[in-house]
Amino acid sequence: MACTCVPLSCQTLDDWMGAMNARHFLASLWLSSLAVTAGAESGAHEHGVAHLHLVQDGAALSVEFESPLDSLVGFEHAPRDDAHKQALRISHEALENAAQMVSLPAAAGCAVDTVEVEMPFVEDAHHDHLGKGEHADAQAHYTFNCTEPSALTQLTVGLFKAFPRLERIDAEAATAAGQGKAVLRPTQATWTLPAPR
Ligand SMILES: [Zn+2]
Known part of the structure; x- marks a missing residue:
């Protein structure tokens, strides 16, 4: 997985600064802002x-959420104290509550089918795929069965309320009505889904 590391957040900043002069520092800030911009589009x-x-x-609706762990709990390393463990547990529980994280129009008659949450560093979780790098991601996968899928006109996420560090969600949809993209934010947590043609 590609990781964008903004120089100001690098743990080795002090060592790194010592080796660089101010001009190089500004040049690499600019380069990393380009990398961040490019990265946003490739996920x-x-x-x-x-x-x-x-x-x-048809009646089957699948919603997958993926986030840097930092945006959920404020760190991306194994828990070092009880507060860390508690933060992981609370986030895991929040993500398991599909109906809170994703709310759908009542008219669509959607019922939660399956919920899968993968949170690194939570005991009993298998996180081999997360690697041992400096970054870690958490995932949630929800499936619903909807009796009136044509009424799936919008979706509202509860993710920003549950996770205040989250600033933006890049959302993509593929439905019977077509494909759509949206950028969700704390002030814009409702997503208008592609309308039937
Ligand atoms: Zn990270």
């Missing part, structure tokens, strides 16, 4: 930014 790991993928196929 790279960027703190504060999560991704949501929605697929509707």
